[in-house]
Amino acid sequence: MKELLYIDRIKNILSDSSYLGDDCAYFSSDIFKNKGLFVTQDSLVEGVHFLIDYITPYQLGQKSMNVNLSDLAAMCAKPVFVTISLSLPSTINENFVDDFYRGVNEVCNQYDIVVAGGDITASDKVYVSICAVGKSIMKYSVSRSYAKSKDVVAVTGVHGDSAGGLRLLCEKRKINKALIDTHLNPSAQIIKSQLLAQAASHNFAMMDSSDGLGDALYKLSVASNVKMNIDFQNVPVSKDLKDVFPKDYKNLVLWGGEDYQLVFCMSLNDFEKLDNKKFFKIGVVEETNSNPAVYINDEGKNVIINEQTFLEKSYNHFYTKEDKR
């Protein structure tokens, strides 16, 4: 089927296709109301980020959107529009495209987002690349470099479930639906990001945990040049994960990745305005006289994330057989 016939089908699926039709989409300055804009782009590649036998086209549409919206959430930005590049083997039929865009449209409706353009091309594997643009919703700003001494270190939810679900899928052991669903249907923390924006009375540090909790904590430490003391017992972990992976769950919590939660460092005063059923304190920020590092206390046992352990453990899509994860 030709690209232009695909585009006609996609226009019929999207709730708002009014921005499609020219070489570019146009947004008048009104839509940003003199607010700054945020932009991010991330890709999902078949065989690297997902396995085509384990995810439906609808789920892939939803997940591709949420992966990108998570980066907007990490900056307290409200999503406004996306552009979507989809590449497909010629063996895939138009129902795949329809279902993919139904998944995209579901997320668009949830947060009032417009699909503003993109393309469909041929390829050997399924490949999705989305650019997401959002606008500012608070007068303070967010950066990885804003963590400071005495800040609370906190997260928006459980870690490790997505990686646990992925492992079950890869091992063809579909023994826990909750873990698998978390992997296939992640949700960007758009709503909690908006609650954080309301609570903030100054700039604060945040990023998402797309590459794992350990990765996020260490990157925040380095960008802010601070030390963090984390109490592992305060990190929210699901009973499912502990039950299915009793020996290895701590590794999945810290280094599994694809959690799409928010990890942030904020003054105690602002943190206490938040609902403690939705936001979880896991540690504190301290000054450092030496290198940035994350000290994780786990029932008296200490684990340190420094440059060396980070490079060994951190998420890497380029691993080869010789690499260790």
Next chain:
Amino acid sequence: MKELLYIDRIKNILSDSSYLGDDCAYFSSDIFKNKGLFVTQDSLVEGVHFLIDYITPYQLGQKSMNVNLSDLAAMCAKPVFVTISLSLPSTINENFVDDFYRGVNEVCNQYDIVVAGGDITASDKVYVSICAVGKSIMKYSVSRSYAKSKDVVAVTGVHGDSAGGLRLLCEKRKINKALIDTHLNPSAQIIKSQLLAQAASHNFAMMDSSDGLGDALYKLSVASNVKMNIDFQNVPVSKDLKDVFPKDYKNLVLWGGEDYQLVFCMSLNDFEKLDNKKFFKIGVVEETNSNPAVYINDEGKNVIINEQTFLEKSYNHFYTKEDKR
């Protein structure tokens, strides 16, 4: 090599890497100065849009940029920033990434564009997807649907050379460097787009000829519901193309694609303000009482592009062996 090490190398290559470092890049509203913004995204896939043996990484960086900037040029938008998603087989080394980004940076410097983000992931084939954002540079607007009766139909340059160069590469006949260079190093018509914006005294119709001149003419006719009369003898064609492909050059001019010129319909009054060495009148727009169509007169012989011929001829990345081009 890990994504974060790649990112460090890329930061060293880019003239301005100040927008990289957080989950999203942020642009204050000042950068758009209350102008509307334009957005577009296009991808280049190894084996579909380019052959890795025939294009250098540097050329691929330049071409990926120009393909996207061409869509901004088609809307008279000034490029402001891009995000870039690059996927690579693990067999490709870091020199590829360095050279690719040197090519990107060359184009950024040419038009004062910032790389605002993106990602690097693994994949089986090289895959590039760029989202380009620009701002308005005139008070009138451009759309495919704005062509009207008595408008001049015009182009910014020669057509067919890129497809001729591609054919030579595919047939391993490197007998004409000019054609091959046009294919490997296209230039978006950013400067001519700005000249058009200066000449315009009202809205006008335009698109780029990325999918071929015939494709652009027919799409403009359909979107504007008009008829076009084109004199093929007035379409700029290079002597190289006629010499190398004496029998088939007309087909390459109309349907070859990847020309990245601008095709526009504008009042005679505005058109006459333009330099006739840079902009070429190839026909006129007429009202239609029946279906939109393009009538091409070639030394007394008439060719009609209507819905049927368009679907047969138009550019299709999804063609299979059974399809006819």
